[in-house]
Amino acid sequence: MSNVVLESVSRNFGDFVAVSSLDLRVNEGEFVTLLGPSGCGKTTTLRMVAGLEQNTSGRISIGNEIVSDAARGIFVPSERRRLGMVFQSYAIWPHMTVFENVAYPLRVRRRPNAEIKEAVAKTLHLVEMEGFAQRPAPALSGGQQQRVAIARALVFEPKVLLLDEPLSNLDAKLRLQMGDEFRAIQKRLGMTTLYVTHDQSEAMSLSDRVVVMDRGRIQQIGAPEDIYRFPANRTVAAFFGTPNLLDAQVTACSRIDGQRVRLEVVGRGWSGPCEAANEVRLGQSVTVMVRPEDARIASIDMAADEQGLRWSGRVAHTTFRGATRSVVVETNTGQFNIDASACNKYVIGDDVSVFVPQQAAWAVPAPVANEAEGHVRRGRASAAMPAGAADARSRNTSS
Ligand SMILES: Nc1ncnc2c1ncn2[C@@H]1O[C@H](COP(=O)(O)OP(=O)(O)OP(=O)(O)O)[C@@H](O)[C@H]1O
Numbered sequence: 028m029s030n031v032v033l034e035s036v037s038r039n040f041g042d043f044v045a046v047s048s049l050d051l052r053v054n055e056g057e058f059v060t061l062l063g064p065s066g067c068g069k070t071t072t073l074r075m076v077a078g079l080e081q082n083t084s085g086r087i088s089i090g091n092e093i094v095s096d097a098a099r100g101i102f103v104p105s106e107r108r109r110l111g112m113v114f115q116s117y118a119i120w121p122h123m124t125v126f127e128n129v130a131y132p133l134r135v136r137r138r139p140n141a142e143i144k145e146a147v148a149k150t151l152h153l154v155e156m157e158g159f160a161q162r163p164a165p166a167l168s169g170g171q172q173q174r175v176a177i178a179r180a181l182v183f184e185p186k187v188l189l190l191d192e193p194l195s196n197l198d199a200k201l202r203l204q205m206g207d208e209f210r211a212i213q214k215r216l217g218m219t220t221l222y223v224t225h226d227q228s229e230a231m232s233l234s235d236r237v238v239v240m241d242r243g244r245i246q247q248i249g250a251p252e253d254i255y256r257f258p259a260n261r262t263v264a265a266f267f268g269t270p271n272l273l274d275a276q277v278t279a280c281s282r283i284d285g286q287r288v289r290l291e292v293v294g295r296g297w298s299g300p301c302e303a304a305n306e307v308r309l310g311q312s313v314t315v316m317v318r319p320e321d322a323r324i325a326s327i328d329m330a331a332d333e334q335g336l337r338w339s340g341r342v343a344h345t346t347f348r349g350a351t352r353s354v355v356v357e358t359n360t361g362q363f364n365i366d367a368s369a370c371n372k373y374v375i376g377d378d379v380s381v382f383v384p385q386q387a388a389w390a391v392p393a394p395v396a397n398e399a400e401g402h403v404r405r406g407r408a409s410a411a412m413p414a415g416a417a418d419a420r421s422r423n424t425s426s
């Protein structure tokens with residue numbers, strides 16, 4: 028067994044709560060990503076699993092072994108946790124060749140030379156660096172150094188891999204390529220992987236599940252598509268891209284299936300249907316999220332028979348982005364961001380209508396007043412949670 032389990036894990040630095048009561052299970056062979064803004068506690072969480080940082084409360088297990096339990100004073104040091112680690116700064120040794128860098132974890136474990144030679148060759152082949160074994164480490168490009176760091180983490184075939192923003196120093200194209208390659212290796216070897224990034228698209232494309240963190244707390248855990256399309260709260264919704272977030276009040280609510288309810292909502296000068304995860308009381312305030320790519324724009328009233336939300340407005344601004352064209356439409360409820368096909372052209376000042384199908388309008392609890400506040404402080408932890416987030420969290424973490 029090589030799962031990783033965190034139970035009520037917290038880490039305080041003096042009065043400051045960097046990680047607050049985190050519950051997470053990474054299943055065997057699973058790729059789970061911690062995602063969130065700078066300072067939300069991702070690295071601290073990973074370092075606690077690695078044994079580089081001690082949790083102030085809670086318990087961490089790897090496989091069947093408890094590696095840290097604050098209440099019982101158990102703490103297994105990092106070198107005995109059998110983990111592969113890759114950190115943002117590659118931390119490959121400049122005075123060594125590629126071969127010696129990759130061989131290092133095996134030398135520390137006092138493996139025989141013949142075994143080291145074979146394992147290093149095999150691992151360098153895996154990351155397509157076999158031709159570089161004798162190269163001094165500094166004489167490599169960033170992407171190549173990154174592969175050496177990954178090879179060094181893989182060489183002793185760890186059951187669990189921890190990676191902290193391993194691709195962040197690479198250019199966009201290499202980043203995509205290395206991400207895909209790494210995911211293929213991870214799947215082939217079936218390694219349990221805990222990955223840290225603040226890059227949304229990286230998290231989406233690599234992970235089995237994504238853990239969205241904010242201010243030391245888990246906001247939601249789920250498959251990438253669920254997190255993106257069905258965020259549990261406004262914080263998670265707003266973390267991805269530039270969604271339209273519209274204030275509204277609920278006027279009707281009916282269940283569609285076990286997963287979703289249909290709401291009728293009314294906003295400032297607009298009304299119509301949308302969907303949500305849970306039943307909502309009539310009159311309650313919600314935020315309706317519409318992703319820019321889900322809104323349609325046309326010069327005439329559209330799809331009168333289709334269920335959805337409609338606004339009329341005027342084209343205020345357009346930006347050509349290559350694959351898409353961003354259009355800002357000024358409506359009576361404010362500005363609406365739409366990502367349209369780049370083939371379509373829009374003239375500023377033109378009257379248009381905006382349509383959003385019911386399934387693409389997702390309601391979450393309206394934010395509470397102090398949601399925008401700074402970091403969580405001890406003793407006031409719950410105040411920093413947006414309404415409904417606690418429910419969403421317990422629902423999602425238990426899955
Ligand atoms: N040793 C420390 N002493 C005091 N505060 C710390 C210490 N280490 C981390 N912190 C604080 O804990 C919070 C979480 O830090 P952490 O490094 O885990 O964030 P992160 O999510 O990895 O951010 P980033 O995306 O910028 O790497 C930050 O506010 C940070 O300043």
Ligand SMILES: [Mg+2]
Pocket residue numbers: 069070071
């Ligand atoms: Mg970090």
